[in-house]
Amino acid sequence: MSLHLLAVMLGCGEAPSEAVGTPAAVEVGLPTRAGLYRLQWSSDPSPVPFNTLFAVKTVLLSASGAPVQAGTVVVDARMPQHGHGMPTHPVAEPGVCTPPAADGGAEVCTHPDGVYTMSGMKMHMQGEWVIHFDVTGPAGNDSLDVHYTL
Numbered sequence: 555m556s557l558h559l560l561a562v563m564l565g566c567g568e569a570p571s572e573a574v575g576t577p578a579a580v581e582v583g584l585p586t587r588a589g590l591y592r593l594q595w596s597s598d599p600s601p602v603p604f605n606t607l608f609a610v611k612t613v614l615l616s617a618s619g620a621p622v623q624a625g626t627v628v629v630d631a632r633m634p635q636h637g638h639g640m641p642t643h644p645v646a647e648p649g650v651c652t653p654p655a656a657d658g659g660a661e662v663c664t665h666p667d668g669v670y671t672m673s674g675m676k677m678h679m680q681g682e683w684v685i686h687f688d689v690t691g692p693a694g695n696d697s698l699d700v701h702y703t704l
């Protein structure tokens with residue numbers, strides 16, 4: 555755990571001006587940029603491991619806090635100070651899908667309890683990362699950047 559995160563958890567210092575991936579922030583959910591949704595996120599394993607594959611689990615909530623089952627959450631991560639992203643190509647898991655109907659109907663996937671999983675993430679350098687969430691759902695498109703120090 556970084557000293558910065560420790561300071562936030564202990565409640566000393568100034569309130570962060572940007573979303574920070576602290577446990578306290580995860581519990582209440584972070585508002586997306588335009589305020590259309592709130593999301594909770596966690597890594598598996600947690601905390602984010604160095605130079606090792608991990609997954610990001612996101613719980614997508616409406617602005618009023620109801621789980622959003624019919625949406626998409628795509629997660630990316632970059633090191634803005636270095637101008638590069640991850641060395642892997644993460645995949646958004648489809649959720650729970652019904653097979654295509656015999657008459658040719660399309661496959662339908664939902665995300666029970668608003669849970670979305672992005673697998674194949676890897677942070678191969680230590681330092682300042684920005685985890686970017688692209689969200690689609692019934693209220694429209696929105697996004698969120700979370701600063702994360704590895």
Ligand SMILES: [Cu+2]
Pocket residue numbers: 633636638679681
């Ligand atoms: Cu870097």
